[in-house]
Amino acid sequence: MSSPDTVVSTATRSLRYVDALREAVAQEMQRDDDVFCFGLDVDDHKAIQGSTQGLLEAFGPERCFTTPLSEDAMTGVAIGAAMAGMRPIHVHIRMDFLMLCMNQLVNMAAKAHYMYGGSVKVPMVVRSMIGKSWGQGAQHSQGLHAMFMHVPGLKVVAPSNAYDAKGCMIAAIRDDNPVIFMEHRLLYPIEAPVPEEPFTVAFGRARHMRRGSDITIVGISNMAVECLRAASLLEEVGLSVDLIDPVSLVPLDMETIIASVARTRRLLVVDNAWVSAGAGAEIAAQVAEQLGGSGPLSIRRMGFAPTTCPTTPALEAHFYPNPLTIAKTAHALAGGSAGWEPDPERARLAYQQAFKGPF
Amino acid sequence: MSSPDTVVSTATRSLRYVDALREAVAQEMQRDDDVFCFGLDVDDHKAIQGSTQGLLEAFGPERCFTTPLSEDAMTGVAIGAAMAGMRPIHVHIRMDFLMLCMNQLVNMAAKAHYMYGGSVKVPMVVRSMIGKSWGQGAQHSQGLHAMFMHVPGLKVVAPSNAYDAKGCMIAAIRDDNPVIFMEHRLLYPIEAPVPEEPFTVAFGRARHMRRGSDITIVGISNMAVECLRAASLLEEVGLSVDLIDPVSLVPLDMETIIASVARTRRLLVVDNAWVSAGAGAEIAAQVAEQLGGSGPLSIRRMGFAPTTCPTTPALEAHFYPNPLTIAKTAHALAGGSAGWEPDPERARLAYQQAFKGPF
Amino acid sequence: MDNPDPILPETIARLYRSLYRVRRIEERVAAIYPTDRIKSPVHLSIGQEAVAVGICDLLRADDIVSGTYRGHATYLAKGGDPKAMLAEMFGKVGGCARGKGGSMHLVGLDQGILGCSAVVGTNVPVAAGYALALKRRRRGQVVAVFYGDGASEEGCVYETLNFAALHKLPILFVCENNFFAIHEPLHRRWAADQLTERVATFGMPAKRITSGDIFEIRDAASGLIAAMREGGGPAFLECHTYRWREHVGPAEDYAAGYRSRADMEDWERRDQVARLAALLPDAERQQIDAEIEAEIEAAVAYAEASPFPAAEELHAHVFA
Amino acid sequence: MDNPDPILPETIARLYRSLYRVRRIEERVAAIYPTDRIKSPVHLSIGQEAVAVGICDLLRADDIVSGTYRGHATYLAKGGDPKAMLAEMFGKVGGCARGKGGSMHLVGLDQGILGCSAVVGTNVPVAAGYALALKRRRRGQVVAVFYGDGASEEGCVYETLNFAALHKLPILFVCENNFFAIHEPLHRRWAADQLTERVATFGMPAKRITSGDIFEIRDAASGLIAAMREGGGPAFLECHTYRWREHVGPAEDYAAGYRSRADMEDWERRDQVARLAALLPDAERQQIDAEIEAEIEAAVAYAEASPFPAAEELHAHVFA
Numbered sequence A, B: 001m002s003s004p005d006t007v008v009s010t011a012t013r014s015l016r017y018v019d020a021l022r023e024a025v026a027q028e029m030q031r032d033d034d035v036f037c038f039g040l041d042v043d044d045h046k047a048i049q050g051s052t053q054g055l056l057e058a059f060g061p062e063r064c065f066t067t068p069l070s071e072d073a074m075t076g077v078a079i080g081a082a083m084a085g086m087r088p089i090h091v092h093i094r095m096d097f098l099m100l101c102m103n104q105l106v107n108m109a110a111k112a113h114y115m116y117g118g119s120v121k122v123p124m125v126v127r128s129m130i131g132k133s134w135g136q137g138a139q140h141s142q143g144l145h146a147m148f149m150h151v152p153g154l155k156v157v158a159p160s161n162a163y164d165a166k167g168c169m170i171a172a173i174r175d176d177n178p179v180i181f182m183e184h185r186l187l188y189p190i191e192a193p194v195p196e197e198p199f200t201v202a203f204g205r206a207r208h209m210r211r212g213s214d215i216t217i218v219g220i221s222n223m224a225v226e227c228l229r230a231a232s233l234l235e236e237v238g239l240s241v242d243l244i245d246p247v248s249l250v251p252l253d254m255e256t257i258i259a260s261v262a263r264t265r266r267l268l269v270v271d272n273a274w275v276s277a278g279a280g281a282e283i284a285a286q287v288a289e290q291l292g293g294s295g296p297l298s299i300r301r302m303g304f305a306p307t308t309c310p311t312t313p314a315l316e317a318h319f320y321p322n323p324l325t326i327a328k329t330a331h332a333l334a335g336g337s338a339g340w341e342p343d344p345e346r347a348r349l350a351y352q353q354a355f356k357g358p359f
Numbered sequence C, D: 001m002d003n004p005d006p007i008l009p010e011t012i013a014r015l016y017r018s019l020y021r022v023r024r025i026e027e028r029v030a031a032i033y034p035t036d037r038i039k040s041p042v043h044l045s046i047g048q049e050a051v052a053v054g055i056c057d058l059l060r061a062d063d064i065v066s067g068t069y070r071g072h073a074t075y076l077a078k079g080g081d082p083k084a085m086l087a088e089m090f091g092k093v094g095g096c097a098r099g100k101g102g103s104m105h106l107v108g109l110d111q112g113i114l115g116c117s118a119v120v121g122t123n124v125p126v127a128a129g130y131a132l133a134l135k136r137r138r139r140g141q142v143v144a145v146f147y148g149d150g151a152s153e154e155g156c157v158y159e160t161l162n163f164a165a166l167h168k169l170p171i172l173f174v175c176e177n178n179f180f181a182i183h184e185p186l187h188r189r190w191a192a193d194q195l196t197e198r199v200a201t202f203g204m205p206a207k208r209i210t211s212g213d214i215f216e217i218r219d220a221a222s223g224l225i226a227a228m229r230e231g232g233g234p235a236f237l238e239c240h241t242y243r244w245r246e247h248v249g250p251a252e253d254y255a256a257g258y259r260s261r262a263d264m265e266d267w268e269r270r271d272q273v274a275r276l277a278a279l280l281p282d283a284e285r286q287q288i289d290a291e292i293e294a295e296i297e298a299a300v301a302y303a304e305a306s307p308f309p310a311a312e313e314l315h316a317h318v319f320a
């Protein structure tokens, strides 16, 4: 259904990211009796911000159920059910809570297929949401995908729009491996055209959100949206951005990124996470390995400040990259005149504006 | 007591790595009543390969004790005791088991000082050993330091020789922050001259193990030792290696590495871990960010194969970098004639030979 | 309830003052909340005050409490400064965590308040570690750790109970069982309603108190804490209680359908704030009320006046 | 021991065959070990066979077991192939995990053997997840999960007990209490010796068997498993037993001082292999012994002959 370049969709219907997630899961549960959805609070009236709404009613409490507060064991339960041929979707309302399940994810889920010589599969999806702002703070705001990228055997996806959210979710459910599915809370209300019928978005194919020639920007998860805003600010001053959303981090479509940087010789990676040993480090390192020998290369990474996330908005404002800081950094990297910065009012965070696609 | 270049030590006494660890802890427990050492099996007759030998006898069961198999809560206990002013050393016989404690390490230990506005400190040391060979396999062989490098608030050290083991351990115990102390099982028997009196090795100062001009090699943990062997093989064919052991990964002495690569324009990072979003990615990315703009740069990373660790020696042999593969890769990176490879017999793994220092 | 010792008037007054202070501060927080000056999720303890207040009444200044993201009552009952609490929630530098922690991470080491945590259950082993240190110091200090019925399901909490009993740590485990974790009732999370019996198998005194009666809670804790100071080891209390407001946020949520207002009304009839108010002479109560109201005004004013932290503070406190 | 049903001769023969097979294969492993052909840590079950054998005797072919790094007995008792086991330990491609798992990660899905894990406790929730799937399938299948006294201390095990009881999963929890985790005795790890009582508070049948008697173990499990197949939910058995050899490796280690040979001798007197041997007619026993010895020879020969995996196998099986 999709190519790395454009969403080949005739859909006219717009759907919010959160509803795209919900629809994907509902359609897969409809299609395959072995799919089930569980995790703290998936069956309450808030239904994980609505992303699991209606599943209980449609599929009953055997296939949509809450759990005790026991993330570690529940992850093991998902693994065991997956080994038995089911396809669990385990939902966490914050990615920070995956730290409770690291043992099962890293030492069992990632390794089972390999250490049992291929005799078992672990087809499971771990949904987790990243929080931001309004005092989420230290323990409710982390994007920890880099840890999962580090461990062979796990797939990691981080769709940035409703179309990819649906297509990746269906692909994740059908995948025979554990897939860490990273969502960002602030993407939930953003709409995009999404086909009604089920479709998959293949992992390992980056999406070109904009074509340009001066600088390659890679934006991960909701940072793709922030980068889009930055790119349009840069366009106004004559800088053309090749903007790439990797969509999946494992597998990672380095080909598309390398091809772009081979043209621009400039790379800015903007991640929704810490920089040190992060996704951006991996992308930058691969680019440097493959292109560094052939001439000068300008590379920068942006991400969370190298601090714990503070709650006060006064400090949080400086913790995250935003369209203004992204545009400034890209501008400087592209050799633009020193000191340029976009009009702050026009550089407001993208999520504060209705994002409508398509791209 | 030490400079990044050379160990300024008049010590003539040689000590094994494992005994250096033991001595450091014993001396600190002697000096400071608040230091204690706990963790599974620290007090049994095997005493974590001897690294905790004698502590029970010298300091009694209040200050050296085993625990139930409850790594997660025990990490919380260490944090709480540290907040109360004690200086716990929590020992894990394998780094893989830290996955059980990620929640406490990432969500509490790393963040407490920050999220409580500086009002508490968490001076604790988490010792963990990396296993290798003889069927350690999937769950007993992982070097997971990259995950800790990713999270602000944790220090990470990985000494590669007995001198640094003692000096870093004392520094870690005296540090007011949580320190992840990574040891490699195969380093334990290797001797180096180590002063008897207590001394500290400052974090954030890399160690130049060899001076050279053709290529910069950074070797992490026991890979520093493997790289040393590779460097001497390369020397025989006229390639001079600038070999750097970062010693601590957080803080990371990028200055020394950058200065070296600025001269050689070639970097090979060899890690005892997976490559993807690993320590090598961070080092490579920083080098690319800082030096990429000024001309061509050749960069490569080596580490675990991108697979789970197999137990069979037939496959395990291909899982790890070794002096032969390191030397080959460095040789190619330095533009050496294609197809060169050292005599396999002479390239045996360094740990299979008595390593005597000093450097 | 069976209450052998007569309750002294000053005890009633002290407990009332503490209860009323928690209740009113939280009501004030709820009132301020819609103005968006508190950019922080708030988990109110309204209705649950008696547990923290009853137990903290027995603690010395140098004892320690550890609470959760629903920690306002714990913080205040142990002597936490309302000024620092309010400023924290406003994200101001005068906050107890300099604005870096918010409502879920209240802290006050000077008053013996270990920092609260927003990851359910995490505070429990940390509190036990603090108790380990206190045991080594041999000054008779104790720790009281508060956590919810939901937290009791986390593996690390069981692990901690075992360790605390094994090492005879001076720690009182207090499970505030309000029957819900967010909107999920006990019967969807607990295989059996035998938490207290389970904890007893670790070899520590364990008691369930279903009444919500502050005197019963205080009495039960009193003997346990006294024994603990003498090296008797840990103890456990399961205290039934009820959260009157929504899980997070300032409002009621009985319309949501996951629980019934009738249940709340049952608990409202047992409200300890009203009960103790009625036990006090009118004048004395009015005096206390007035003092508290003034304290709250001062705290809000302080929070409003306190500046936001300067941008450089972002990079402070990463490492000690 | 109270053993109402008379034990049929064929039951004795079947149990003996299984016991003897485990014992002898492990003795053979111990004998081979010093030659370094097994480049793998081995955790022998010698002395502990009766637990796995007694319980697996009640399982159907389509039932599931889950064991630990000390999993040889579990693997064999559930019908695991000694050839595949030996080859696995030799690191050969004919191994049950193609040489990638070694002694600690035996697996055999065709025989209903879930893969063993070397991280203590990890297998327990995974087994419960499998049981969840079996419950959905409604074919009366059950899971038996084996773990040690040490594993019982891990948080995820408590969490699993609660979840299994809550969802009435068809899973038998079997704690093989050999009194030690590596060299650490129970009293340094357990606050109280009330594990069985604790598990009972989750609302499942829970029984402690201290004799080591294979018939008692089998009888206790029998009723529990039958009920489980009808939807009765999980059950728990704590089986006292004793590890005769060192924690890891082929030797005895009574000289190390952490436990006394006298304790072992007490268990040796109750050895179920010898006991059942004595209950069998001589000729029948000899016949069984001979068959087992031949099976072992064949397994060792198979393991020797099987090739090492080719280098390309390193990159196979990372993703399914």
Ligand SMILES: Cc1ncc(C[n+]2csc(CCOP(=O)(O)OP(=O)(O)O)c2C)c(N)n1
Binding pocket: A040, A069, A071, A093, A097, A100, C070, C118, C119, C120, C121, C147, C148, C149, C150, C151, C152, C178, C180, C181, C182, C247
């Ligand atoms: C480890 C973890 N899992 C899930 C959450 C989300 N969460 C926040 S509060 C809560 C309910 C906790 O219930 P309980 O312990 O009974 O405390 P109460 O809110 O009732 O006071 C949950 C599930 C969390 N913060 N941490």
Ligand SMILES: Cc1ncc(C[n+]2csc(CCOP(=O)(O)OP(=O)(O)O)c2C)c(N)n1
Binding pocket: B040, B069, B071, B093, B097, B100, D070, D118, D119, D120, D121, D147, D148, D149, D150, D151, D152, D178, D180, D181, D182, D247
């Ligand atoms: C989570 C974890 N912690 C520690 C270890 C190290 N370790 C291996 S076996 C063992 C003892 C386990 O004891 P028990 O569960 O009683 O099993 P037994 O060996 O007695 O059969 C320990 C501590 C481990 N493998 N995994």
Ligand SMILES: [Mg+2]
Binding pocket: C148, C149, C150, C176, C177, C178, C179, C180, C181, C182
């Ligand atoms: Mg509750």
Ligand SMILES: [Mg+2]
Binding pocket: D148, D149, D150, D176, D177, D178, D179, D180, D181, D182
């Ligand atoms: Mg044991």
